[in-house]
Amino acid sequence: MTARAPLAGLRVLDLSKILAGPYVSQALSDLGADVIKVERPSDGDPTRHWGPPFRGSDATYHLAVNRNKRSIALDLSGEAAREVVHRLLQRADVVIDNFRPGSQLARVFHGPDLVARYPRLVALHISAYGETGPMRNEPGYDMVVQAAAGLMSLTGEPDGPPVKAGFAFGDLGAAMWGLSGVLAALVDRERTGHGASVCTSLYESQLAFHGGFATGYFATAENPPRLGSGHPSLVPYQAFPTSDGHLVIAVGNDVQWQSLCAALALPELAADSRFSVNSGRVEHRREVTGELSRVLRCRPTGHWLGVLRARAVPAAPVRTIAEVYRCPHTAALGMVGIVEHPEAGALEQIAIPLTFDGERPMPRTAPPTLGQHGPEILAQLGYDPETAAELLSAPTE
Structure with missing residues (x-):
């Protein structure tokens, strides 16, 4: 063989x-x-x-x-x-x-x-x-x-x-x-x-x-809701509109949250105690994603990718299949x-x-x-x- x-x-x-x-x-x-x-x-x-x-x-x-x-x-x-x-x-x-x-x-x-x-x-x-x-x-x-x-x-x-x-x-x-x-x-x-x-x-x-969806249901007896591209247990962890497309940002820990706020020049979000830990961001999902969406809409996806990568914040453009197979990485x-x-x-x-x-x-x-x-x-x-x-x-x- x-x-x-x-x-x-x-x-x-x-x-x-x-x-x-x-x-x-x-x-x-x-x-x-x-x-x-x-x-x-x-x-x-x-x-x-x-x-x-x-x-x-x-x-x-x-x-x-x-x-x-x-x-x-x-x-x-x-x-x-x-x-x-x-x-x-x-x-x-x-x-x-x-x-x-x-x-x-x-x-x-x-x-x-x-x-x-x-x-x-x-x-x-x-x-x-x-x-x-x-x-x-x-x-x-x-x-x-x-x-x-x-x-x-x-x-x-x-x-x-x-x-x-x-x-x-x-x-x-x-x-x-x-x-x-x-x-x-x-x-x-x-x-x-x-x-x-x-x-x-x-x-x-x-x-x-089902993973966490089922174990969450077993713990709470509550049906998990539809969240679009959002994550039930992490915020921000979803697609956001930019001026020319959509960008996924995936913040998996509180250090990355601080890096994201610095990258987007949002010191007021970084300092807000409601958002300092992930559980708080999940509780205040609407406020967090709303403020991020407001900022991200102002510039194109490519700009934000450069800014976020410089701060090691996990992010990616939402690509079409055609773009995937034109991608040098593919x-x-x-x-x-x-x-x-x-x-x-x-x-x-x-x-x-x-x-x-x-x-x-x-x-x-x-x-x-x-x-x-x-x-x-x-x-x-x-x-x-x-x-x-x-x-x-x-x-x-």
Whole structure:
């Protein structure tokens, strides 16, 4: 193994679709694993069609989370196709699914049953609401669970409606916990020789990220309010308007507060005993943020950044995505790689945010077209060309 492929030799079978499961398998593939993605022959992973924008025939949503994989298109309603999956499972270290609760495929490829049949297998199942409880069989997309798990009640301006997070936080949170569970189970397998059935859900993952919001509620029995970009426990810690944009200022301690007051030439705020400690600033949030907003509106973001950085006050401009990818720091980190896609040509990809001994694993191959590697995969499993062609041409029921 090299620093750029710590999971080289690991075999992953991805039976999932949309975002959470494919994000896990892409992370494993970025780390060197060989990932085979099984898709419906008729239309493949639904995210192939979640556009615009498109590059080639696939939506960019799909292209973002399916690189370094091989695709085979199989109609899993048929026994012959299911046998292909079992041949793949015989060789696999990890299998990932997010089958709809109660569906036929959820029963046929049930994680605990697969681990019983293939004892070294790590089977990851991701659902919307978890394996027990009255909501366990409800369908759910990211935004639905953001609502059900409380995130939307915390997001937005105090006098505005609830707002979803800009990123698919439910899906991506479940992906991170799923990835952690898979890696932990693989480490445990090295010790015990046995795999495991690992489960997580969008709902559980969001509860795990509640952190101080939940513990605050447990202590007070009060719902935390929406604070826009503000922080429930720190002031000032939010975005402020400037003359040409917005600037985030994050004061994490009382020394930084004094530095901020000096940077903004506000000695009267620094001397006000109501604001000298953070608890007082939280109590008087409106007065503090109002005075800071009055001053910061007078000059552009760039001016204030220079002033604040000179005083070591944590601050940053609120950048657009375009500005982020024009930023020299982004370029210096080497987070963007390019792969050649058979339809889209040169395709930019965001690399995994990890380095190993200073080396970042970079994207190796483009997201596959639907069924692109079917003949190759079936040949490796020992199928003759005629049988393989029959399997790959089977209509979807």
